[in-house]
Amino acid sequence: MGRYLSIIILLSLILMPYVGGIGTHTGSITSDVDFIVSNVVDFERGPTVNLVTNNSATIFWRTDTLTDATINYGVNTSILESASNSTLDTDHLITLNGLEMDTKYYYKVSSGGDESETYYFYTAPADGEEFRLVIAGDNRPDSTVHPVQPEVFSEIADLIIAENPHMVILLGDFVYQITSSDAANLAAWKLFTDITDRMGHYAPVIGVIGNHDTGVSSGVYLTKYFLDAFINTGEHTTYFSFDYAGIHFTALDTEEEDLEGRITGTQLDWFTQDLNENEGKMKFVLAHRPLYSTTHIGSSLDVNPEEQAALIALLEEKNVTLFAAGHDHSYSRLTVNGVVHLISGGLGAPSYSSSWGDDIFHYVMTTVSENSVNFTVINSDGYLHDQYILPYDGPIEIVDRIIANTSSKPIGTVPVILFSEVPTTKYYSWDGVANTTEITGLPGPEGAHTLDVYAENEDGVWSSARFVFTTIVPDTGGSTTQTPPPDGGLDIMLVVGITGIVAVIVVVGIIFKTKKR
Numbered sequence: 001m002g003r004y005l006s007i008i009i010l011l012s013l014i015l016m017p018y019v020g021g022i023g024t025h026t027g028s029i030t031s032d033v034d035f036i037v038s039n040v041v042d043f044e045r046g047p048t049v050n051l052v053t054n055n056s057a058t059i060f061w062r063t064d065t066l067t068d069a070t071i072n073y074g075v076n077t078s079i080l081e082s083a084s085n086s087t088l089d090t091d092h093l094i095t096l097n098g099l100e101m102d103t104k105y106y107y108k109v110s111s112g113g114d115e116s117e118t119y120y121f122y123t124a125p126a127d128g129e130e131f132r133l134v135i136a137g138d139n140r141p142d143s144t145v146h147p148v149q150p151e152v153f154s155e156i157a158d159l160i161i162a163e164n165p166h167m168v169i170l171l172g173d174f175v176y177q178i179t180s181s182d183a184a185n186l187a188a189w190k191l192f193t194d195i196t197d198r199m200g201h202y203a204p205v206i207g208v209i210g211n212h213d214t215g216v217s218s219g220v221y222l223t224k225y226f227l228d229a230f231i232n233t234g235e236h237t238t239y240f241s242f243d244y245a246g247i248h249f250t251a252l253d254t255e256e257e258d259l260e261g262r263i264t265g266t267q268l269d270w271f272t273q274d275l276n277e278n279e280g281k282m283k284f285v286l287a288h289r290p291l292y293s294t295t296h297i298g299s300s301l302d303v304n305p306e307e308q309a310a311l312i313a314l315l316e317e318k319n320v321t322l323f324a325a326g327h328d329h330s331y332s333r334l335t336v337n338g339v340v341h342l343i344s345g346g347l348g349a350p351s352y353s354s355s356w357g358d359d360i361f362h363y364v365m366t367t368v369s370e371n372s373v374n375f376t377v378i379n380s381d382g383y384l385h386d387q388y389i390l391p392y393d394g395p396i397e398i399v400d401r402i403i404a405n406t407s408s409k410p411i412g413t414v415p416v417i418l419f420s421e422v423p424t425t426k427y428y429s430w431d432g433v434a435n436t437t438e439i440t441g442l443p444g445p446e447g448a449h450t451l452d453v454y455a456e457n458e459d460g461v462w463s464s465a466r467f468v469f470t471t472i473v474p475d476t477g478g479s480t481t482q483t484p485p486p487d488g489g490l491d492i493m494l495v496v497g498i499t500g501i502v503a504v505i506v507v508v509g510i511i512f513k514t515k516k517r
């Protein structure tokens with residue numbers, strides 16, 4: 001009897017896989033799932049965590065065939081809960097609700113018998129509580145290696161993941177160019193999202209559109225690849241706003257078609273309303289092009305200087321804390337009248353050196369709460385490069401823009417001197433002579449001149465800074481020099497205009513006289 005039982009068990013073990021195969025052919029989904037062992041795979045996209053609040057998160061992933069979707073998640077790796085969608089699709093978005101605040105959640109997703117690795121993310125803390133935010137920009141490839149992403153971008157992505165951020169903000173220029181070839185564009189963006197999704201496994205990645213992301217330099221204008229790469233607020237828009245842990249974030253589109261380098265029209269109206277509706281909150285504004293550029297002077301948000309001045313005034317009037325931008329491939333931090341202007345464009349695009357920015361590959365690790373913002377700039381080797389903490393309680397910072405220290409400019413060129421906060425008193429002094437309260441153009445004669453700037457803050461603390469500029473006296477003896485007419489003299493256009501009017505009067509008079517006859 002025992003011998004027969006052993007034979008039956010042995011036959012059962014041998015035949016079991018074939019019995020399962022028969023189940024598959026009957027079309028029974030249940031038996032299908034029962035007999036397929038999940039494979040751990042890399043999906044077409046993701047999974048990534050998006051739209052995170054203090055009690056919810058939306059997980060996204062993309063498969064290359066129509067599949068169902070399941071998430072297993074929980075506060076430890078034994079993963080207790082699940083959510084699923086039986087509708088077959090290639091894009092899968094499942095929202096997890098009822099989560100705990102500022103809590104680490106583990107998760108993995110499965111589709112069609114394939115499953116992801118186990119990842120984790122953090123829910124947002126309560127409003128006003130501290131969270132970790134990474135800000136960085138400009139990873140785009142060099143033209144010579146396009147569409148391959150810079151290796152340093154991949155290396156920095158690993159450093160960012162190790163920071164365990166709650167959220168990552170990328171400030172634009174993600175690919176080198178967009179062309180009329182959809183296949184080429186998709187390939188370039190896939191190389192980009194392969195890296196950003198590695199960060200997106202662990203934290204929501206917010207993207208701000210840059211000038212290389214629209215195709216404007218190739219004569220096309222397409223935002224669909226950018227909109228596909230990021231979920232941002234879940235709306236298909238290139239400018240948007242959202243709240244996170246009590247901080248209001250507004251992302252601007254500096255690349256609107258035919259309005260590149262400007263925030264105007266409908267967007268400006270929306271932005272003004274957005275700031276008005278969030279008066280009481282700490283506000284961070286994000287954009288690709290900076291307001292105080294270090295290397296793209298004239299092609300940043302200063303394309304229209306009057307609009308630039310109005311935008312700066314709006315940020316100051318509405319008490320915006322941070323204006324973060326990229327575009328310049330360097331690091332720069334400039335505080336003007338209480339608004340921190342951060343430039344972080346060091347994710348791998350060819351670096352730019354300038355008199356004001358540090359041409360280093362880097363990211364900005366920021367801890368934010370309603371009481372403090374701590375910016376630490378980390379270079380691609382993982383070392384601290386700079387730190388700036390708000391509230392700032394040091395002396396007024398005095399900086400110059402437009403004319404670099406020691407540069408040469410003609411007489412009359414007025415340096416742009418900026419103060420980190422509005423001084424109660426300020427003085428300017430050229431070459432150590434008597435102070436003036438207004439700055440005037442570079443003095444003559446030709447040669448080096450010093451400009452001392454003094455500023456007093458509300459606590460009566462004086463700060464000073466010295467700048468050196470070299471004056472160039474223009475050569476007025478050249479034959480090509482156009483001399484303006486002296487005051488009170490006749491302008492040639494005025495003479496032509498008067499002659500024309502007199503001629504018309506004479507002709508009309510003759511006609512009138514002839515008709516009278």
Ligand SMILES: [Fe+2]
Nearest residue numbers: 173210211327
């Ligand atoms: Fe740019």
